[in-house]
Amino acid sequence: MKIKTLFVCLFFLGTISTATAQEKASVLLEKAMAQAKKENKKVFVMYHASWCSWCKLMEKNMNVPLIKPFFDRSYVTVFLTVQERGDNKNLENPGAMDYLKQSKAENSGIPFWQIYDTDGKILADAFDSKGQNLGCPASQEEVAEFTHKLKKTSDLSELERRNIATIFIKKK
Numbered sequence: 001m002k003i004k005t006l007f008v009c010l011f012f013l014g015t016i017s018t019a020t021a022q023e024k025a026s027v028l029l030e031k032a033m034a035q036a037k038k039e040n041k042k043v044f045v046m047y048h049a050s051w052c053s054w055c056k057l058m059e060k061n062m063n064v065p066l067i068k069p070f071f072d073r074s075y076v077t078v079f080l081t082v083q084e085r086g087d088n089k090n091l092e093n094p095g096a097m098d099y100l101k102q103s104k105a106e107n108s109g110i111p112f113w114q115i116y117d118t119d120g121k122i123l124a125d126a127f128d129s130k131g132q133n134l135g136c137p138a139s140q141e142e143v144a145e146f147t148h149k150l151k152k153t154s155d156l157s158e159l160e161r162r163n164i165a166t167i168f169i170k171k172k
Contacts, residue, residue, distance in 0.1 A: 025080050025096035029120075036076040037118040042153050044075035047100050047112045049083045050091055055111040058136035064167050067160065074154035075115070083110060108133040115153045124149040138170035 032043045048055035059079070062071050071077060080096035097106065103125060105112045112133055115124040126134045128145050137146040146168065147161045156164075 022081065022091060022093045025093040025099055028078050028080065028093060029099075029116075032076045032078045033116070033118050033120060036116075039076065041073075041118075042075050042123065043116040043118070044071070044077045045080060045099075045114045045116065046077065047080050047082050047096065047105070047110050049081060049085075049110055050088050051085060052083075052110050054136040058111045058113075061136065061167050066163050067167055070154075070156065070160045070164070074150075074156070105133065109135055111135050115149065123153045137168050140165075140169055143168045 029043070029045070032045075035041075036043045046055070046058065048059070062068065062077070080093045080099065081091050082093070082096045082100055084091050100106050100112065103112070103114065103122070105125070105127075108127070111126070112135065113126045114122050117123055128134050128142070134142050134146055137143045143165050147156065147164055150156045150164070151161065
C-alpha cells in the first residue's frame with residue numbers, strides 16, 4: 001500500500017513539473033518560421049514576463065479587434081518569456097534569454113520585439129533611431145516609428161496605421 005501511494009505521489013509530482021516546464025525558445029521559433037513560410041507571413045517575436053505591465057499592454061493592444069486582423073494577416077506571433085523572478089522562473093522559455101542577448105537587448109527592458117523573415121533574418125526590432133527600446137509604443141513619436149517598422153515588414157495600409165495609432169497612443 002505504501003509503495004502504491006508513493007508511486008501515485010511521484011506520478012503527480014512528475015506531471016506537475018512537466019506541466020510547468022516551458023517549451024524551448026528554439027522550438028517555438030522553428031515552429032513559427034515554418035508556419036510563417038507556409039502562410040507567407042513574417043514572424044513577430046515578443047519578449048515578455050508575467051510581471052511586466054507594459055508587456056501586458058502590448059499584447060492587449062495587439063489583440064484589440066480593430067487591429068488584430070492586421071497582425072494575424074501579417075505575422076505569426078511568438079511570445080518568449082524572459083526575466084521572470086522568484087517562483088515564476090519556471091515560466092521562462094529555455095534559451096529565450098540567449099536570443100535576447102544575441103540582439104544586444106538583454107538590458108534594454110521588456111517588452112522587446114523583433115520581426116523576422118522566414119529564413120530567420122531580423123527585418124526590424126524595437127530599437128528606435130537613438131538605440132532605445134520602443135517597448136510598447138505609447139507616444140505619438142514611438143507609435144510613428146513602430147508603424148514605420150510594421151509598414152517596412154508588411155502591407156500595412158494607411159487606415160491600419162491610423163487604427164494602430166488610435167489604439168497604442170496613450171491618452172493623457
